[in-house]
Amino acid sequence: MMTDVVESSGSLAPHDRPAGDPTGAAAARTGTDDAAAAERIGEIRRRIDEIDRTLVALWQERAALSQEVGATRMASGGTRLVLSREREILERFRAELGADGTQLALLLLRAGRGPL
Numbered sequence: 001m002m003t004d005v006v007e008s009s010g011s012l013a014p015h016d017r018p019a020g021d022p023t024g025a026a027a028a029r030t031g032t033d034d035a036a037a038a039e040r041i042g043e044i045r046r047r048i049d050e051i052d053r054t055l056v057a058l059w060q061e062r063a064a065l066s067q068e069v070g071a072t073r074m075a076s077g078g079t080r081l082v083l084s085r086e087r088e089i090l091e092r093f094r095a096e097l098g099a100d101g102t103q104l105a106l107l108l109l110r111a112g113r114g115p116l
């Protein structure tokens, strides 16, 4: 039966839920009523959360380093950007991750040097 907790956690309203969609409290947290599957999903999610925290920390470290490079270069009379270096980075991410890599690299570069 659907509880208030389940509804307030963002689950679909009963009339929107596909037939056979689990509805218990465990399902609200993991998307399944199967205890073993829910346990494994919990373990995997803990690792995903660790990875996400690492990604955020690395993102912030990279942005700070990139800003320091830009400030150092401009203070010495250099340019704000080095487009050949940006192309190199975009190409590296594209080669590793495809089109999503290019989008990711564009976001990384923007975080470091601000919007163009």
Ligand SMILES: O=C(O)C(=O)C[C@]1(C(=O)O)C=C[C@@H](O)C=C1
Residues within 6 Å of the ligand: 066, 069, 070, 080, 081, 082, 083, 085, 086, 089, 108, 109, 112, 113
């Ligand atoms: O490597 C540099 O020269 C930087 O300034 C860092 C960085 C980057 O975020 O990777 C940022 C701006 C430049 O246009 C190129 C690269």
